[in-house]
Amino acid sequence: GEDVEQSLFLSVREGDSSVINCTYTDSSSTYLYWYKQEPGAGLQLLTYIFSNMDMKQDQRLTVLLNKKDKHLSLRIADTQTGDSAIYFCAEKGSSNTGKLIFGQGTTLQVKP
């Protein structure tokens, strides 16, 4: 079945780059997403990538997709304390429903 896995925790220093990794099992995934969740808040869409792309850059964010290994990563350049949050990877399969399957989330801690 469909499954999405993420590492649970990442700690970096302010100004460093952060790399959050995700693996998925559904080879028919059409789109892959990164969402950010701050304490007490809902999910904020950061970026998404179509499955026929291998990279997408959006300001400080770089998404890399290795479709062969079913591996997705999110790189945040010049990480700031405001980037501290939980980051969720999600995949949308090829079904017509369009529902998202989420990983368990990676907590990013940014130390000053």
Added chain:
Amino acid sequence: EAGVAQSPRYKIIEKRQSVAFWCNPISGHATLYWYQQILGQGPKLLIQFQNNGVVDDSQLPKDRFSAERLKGVDSTLKIQPAKLEDSAVYLCASSLEPGRGNTIYFGEGSWLTVV
């Protein structure tokens, strides 16, 4: 553009009581989702509507959960009777119908504590 609106934001109830959550999606979005997010986990889909029809409710515990979207706009999710394990954040999301858009927008969530 207004986002997905949800209410109430927070609710504390005793087990076996009932609770209802309301969601108003982004204007023009035909697809509406209810997700359940238990603390420390990623969100899991409970039910998906396309206009006022149910597309997927395979993960909805139908003995205690119900949802409706009668006029194809706003939606209500009800839990009756609540159990302790229902403590979670209930996230409503909306999107254009599949094939017209690939972005799913989430509301701030309704935080439920069952004691």
